[in-house]
Amino acid sequence: MRWVRENAVVLAGCAALVYLLLPNLVILLFSFNKPAGRFNYSWQAFSADAWTDPCGVADMCGSLRLSLRIAILATLLTTVFGTLAAFALARYRFRGRSTANALIFLPMAMPEVVMAASLGTLFLNMRVQFGFVTILIAHVMFCLSFVVVAVKARVMSMDPRLEEAARDLYAGPFQTFLRVTLPLAAPGIAAGALLSFALSFDDFIITQFNAGPSTVTFPMFVWGAAQRGVPVQVNVIGSAMFVLAVALVVCGQFVTNRRRKS
Known part of the structure; x- marks a missing residue:
């Protein structure tokens, strides 16, 4: 019992990690299942047929490609705009800075359906045709806040004396940013980009409100397929x-551990 008390935090963390990963392991296990009917809810027999033919279901790979295209483009746009906004909010003083900081958190705090319905109403009033472009804009608006928060936290933790030392060694603004600032901010930028990609690829509610009748992403395909199996x-x-x-x-x-050791 003494050992349990001393390692209670570690044990609780491991239990929480197992609880989070267990559904993924179940999904992985049932990807090798060969169900007898339409529903893949009970184990029947081992089979690797689905892995050898992942596009065997009509329109599934098309929806997957569409989701990947939207997620990649949304990640690129949100990473660029979010990084610029994070540097502006963390490094510069300007009128409306506190208001901008508060507005950044609104998409993260409000229910997702509110933003989805608001963007859908905006596109309807502007008579914009729903489809790929409207989904991309909606995903960029939704994911931007997460990138700004991730990059801003990294920028605020950076030591400004390193950049001052680079300028003292006659490095120009561009050289300082490229060789000092950007490598230091890279972990935050990478974290924001990965989070943006995951949110965009996995999103259903915002996509459902802003997709056209013929535009089906992978989450929408899964939702539709769940009604039939x-x-x-x-x-x-x-x-x-x-x-x-x-x-x-x-x-x-x-890579991070190797850099620390070197």
């Missing part, structure tokens, strides 16, 4: 995304 290929795509995300995190941690 989710195919095993959905588990394959989910498992592949999970493994890819874990691999990226592990590689990033490995």
